Amino acid sequence: MIIIDIGACVGEYTDYCLTNYQVDKIYLFEPLTCNYNFLIGKYKDNNKVVIYQKAVSDFDGKARFYKKGYIQKTGETLYDFAGNVGSSLKIDKSNVSKQVFEEVQVIKLGPFINQNQITHIDILKIDTEGSEYDIISDIVETKLYAIIDKICYEDHARKVASIHEKKFKVVNKVRDMGILDKFYLQSKLLKYIPAAKCWAKPS
Numbered sequence: 001m002i003i004i005d006i007g008a009c010v011g012e013y014t015d016y017c018l019t020n021y022q023v024d025k026i027y028l029f030e031p032l033t034c035n036y037n038f039l040i041g042k043y044k045d046n047n048k049v050v051i052y053q054k055a056v057s058d059f060d061g062k063a064r065f066y067k068k069g070y071i072q073k074t075g076e077t078l079y080d081f082a083g084n085v086g087s088s089l090k091i092d093k094s095n096v097s098k099q100v101f102e103e104v105q106v107i108k109l110g111p112f113i114n115q116n117q118i119t120h121i122d123i124l125k126i127d128t129e130g131s132e133y134d135i136i137s138d139i140v141e142t143k144l145y146a147i148i149d150k151i152c153y154e155d156h157a158r159k160v161a162s163i164h165e166k167k168f169k170v171v172n173k174v175r176d177m178g179i180l181d182k183f184y185l186q187s188k189l190l191k192y193i194p195a196a197k198c199w200a201k202p203s
Contacts, residue, residue, distance in 0.1 A: 002120060003027070004109075006056045006135065007127035009035050010083050011042055014049065016190050017123070023048050027116075031055040031065050031087075031104040038082035055089055055106045057131045058138040063089055065104040066096040090130035094159045109135065110142045119147060126153035127186070130160035133170045136183075140170065145179055154186040171199050 001021050005014050008028035017023055028043075028051045030036045036053040043049040055065060068086030069077040078084075079100050088096050089106070113121075124139075126132050132153045139145050157167050174180055174195075183195035 001122040002118060003123045003125070004121055005029070005125050006109075007125075007129070008039060008051070009085050009127070010038050013125055013127075013190060014043075018046075018048070021122075025050065028052065029054050029056050031102070031106075032067070032084060033102060034080045034082050034084060053105070055104050055131070056109055056126075056128065056135055057089060057106050058108060058134040060107055060111070061105075062103055063106050064091070064101040065089060066091055066093065066098065066101045068096050069100065086129055088129035088131070088156075088160070090160045090162060092160060092162050093130050093156070096129075108138055110138070110144050113144065113147075121148045122150065124148050124151045126151070128156075130156045130163055132156065133163050133166045136174070137166060137170050140173060140177070140179075145182060148182065150184060151182050152184040152186065152192040175199070 001023050003017050003023060003026040005026060006029045008014055008030040014026055014028060017026055026049055028039060028049060030039055030051065031054060036051065039051050043051065066088055067079040068084060069079050071077050086095055091098055126135055128135065132155065157163055174183060180196050184192035185195050185198045187193045
């Protein structure tokens with residue numbers, strides 16, 4: 001199996017796949033430095049796991065990656081520790097700092113697939129804290145979905161007001177194209193259900 005884990009954090013989904021599937025190769029994308037460094041140490045002896053310190057979206061270039069802070073009992077706010085989840089390319093995400101960020105490399109998925117001569121993807125997992133519909137839109141527009149069996153992702157529209165319009169456009173397009181059965185929405189950690197059970201027709 002070939003799997004791509006976008007927004008790998010500290011590898012929980014990767015561990016699940018390595019345990020439950022016959023994985024040939026799993027490609028991890030994690031832009032946050034503290035998480036990336038953790039992943040490098042964790043999988044240094046596993047040649048099935050390839051790790052990139054990059055964000056994925058619908059453009060190539062550099063962008064600010066806004067960090068989520070965790071308030072400690074001492075009153076201190078921590079941003080840089082392995083396991084920090086919630087940081088985002090979207091400045092309007094409700095639980096990130098507008099002042100604390102890293103500049104990260106951002107890529108589109110299609111060129112990466114072509115450069116690595118990947119002809120089939122069994123699972124594409126997306127947990128990008130607000131960039132999910134940018135990625136899905138790009139996958140649909142470039143017809144990359146044709147080589148992907150399952151697209152599993154988490155919807156963050158409740159936390160990122162700016163993505164609602166794109167979400168509705170993407171959901172409608174996916175439905176109209178008849179490819180809804182490829183999509184699975186996260187219901188809880190490591191659990192995904194068919195998107196058709198969740199996507200009421202947008203108005």
